[in-house]
Amino acid sequence: MDPCTTHDWSICNVRHGYLVEESCFECGGRLSFFSAEPVPPIEEYREGHHFWAYDASFQTVKFDLKCRACGRIVNLNDVNGLMLSECTDSDCQVGALVRHQGPDSLVYVAVCPNTTHSTGKCVSSEGIDALNQFFMAKLAPLGRKVTVVPCKLCNRIDKCRGTSIADFGLTDIL
Amino acid sequence: MKVSELAQKTGLTAINDYKDREIESVYISDMVSDMVASARPNSVVVTLQTHKSLIASANLVAAAMIVIVNGRKPSEDVVALANRTGIGLFSYDLDAWAFAKKLVKLGIE
Numbered sequence: 001m002d003p004c005t006t007h008d009w010s011i012c013n014v015r016h017g018y019l020v021e022e023s024c025f026e027c028g029g030r031l032s033f034f035s036a037e038p039v040p041p042i043e044e045y046r047e048g049h050h051f052w053a054y055d056a057s058f059q060t061v062k063f064d065l066k067c068r069a070c071g072r073i074v075n076l077n078d079v080n081g082l083m084l085s086e087c088t089d090s091d092c093q094v095g096a097l098v099r100h101q102g103p104d105s106l107v108y109v110a111v112c113p114n115t116t117h118s119t120g121k122c123v124s125s126e127g128i129d130a131l132n133q134f135f136m137a138k139l140a141p142l143g144r145k146v147t148v149v150p151c152k153l154c155n156r157i158d159k160c161r162g163t164s165i166a167d168f169g170l171t172d173i174l
Numbered sequence: 175m176k177v178s179e180l181a182q183k184t185g186l187t188a189i190n191d192y193k194d195r196e197i198e199s200v201y202i203s204d205m206v207s208d209m210v211a212s213a214r215p216n217s218v219v220v221t222l223q224t225h226k227s228l229i230a231s232a233n234l235v236a237a238a239m240i241v242i243v244n245g246r247k248p249s250e251d252v253v254a255l256a257n258r259t260g261i262g263l264f265s266y267d268l269d270a271w272a273f274a275k276k277l278v279k280l281g282i283e
Contacts, residue, residue, distance in 0.1 A: 011211055011212075014211055014212075059205060059207070060207045061205065061207040061208045061210070061211045061212075063211045081207075082210070082230075082234070083230075084226075084227075084230035084233075103258070106230075106233060106258070106259075108230075108234070135234050138215045138234075138235060138236040139233075139236050141215075142193075142195075142236055142260070144233075144236070144259070144260070146233070146234065163226045163227050163230045163255075164227060165206050165207060165210060165227050165230050165231050165234075166206070166207070166227060167205045167206055167207055167208075
């Protein structure tokens with residue numbers, strides 16, 4: 001198929017599993033990963049100078065995006081979750097976006113697996129673009145807007161104020 | 175069918191001020207990540223959840239209304255966020271299955 005300029009994104013490669021969160025005893029860093037195992041792993045392990053220990057796990061659903069028009073697939077493996085930002089940090093780029101958003105607009109942070117960003121990696125710009133286009137295709141006709149940004153724009157994502165789209169507490173909702 | 179008409183015909187209790195949009199589909203789930211992956215625009219989302227993440231998810235999929243079953247009520251911050259999005263937030267006294275049967279009787283499937 002020919003590449004297109006305005007993609008018509010749809011969800012594909014839906015995976016059900018767990019988002020496992022760990023923290024390091026040594027540096028206080030946090031990371032998360034997706035596990036498709038029936039029971040999420042909870043073992044502690046050493047990795048270089050880090051000593052990672054299990055913190056929590058949530059049921060989650062991951063997916064990729066595929067363009068109906070040209071067939072292009074954007075892999076979203078580097079997105080471990082989305083968080084509706086309520087950042088009030090005056091020095092944070094995401095906080096600035098939140099302060100300047102209009103009444104019909106909300107800012108979401110796409111959270112990558114290693115929020116210390118020690119490897120220099122975060123959610124790809126290709127993934128961010130596709131997520132923005134995918135959600136805006138649904139919301140623009142309603143006059144609403146969302147802006148999805150990578151978590152590397154947060155001053156401190158682990159301390160950031162917001163609402164994570166996570167399925168915690170499913171066993172105690174009653 | 176509009177949100178307000180569906181609410182009136184199924185005996186829902188409105189919790190917030192909402193935009194009266196046309197309903198096009200239904201999605202029933204108690205997992206917010208599942209809603210993001212599977213619910214469609216202008217849908218009725220039926221759930222037991224009352225957490226703020228419910229609104230954050232429903233907003234991304236452009237849901238028209240959320241029906242919280244078993245008579246559960248969300249907190250004020252959840253209602254405030256729903257007001258910002260224009261999504262209708264409703265409470266239903268019985269369970270999801272009872273509400274689903276009402277939807278089918280109204281021809282909404």
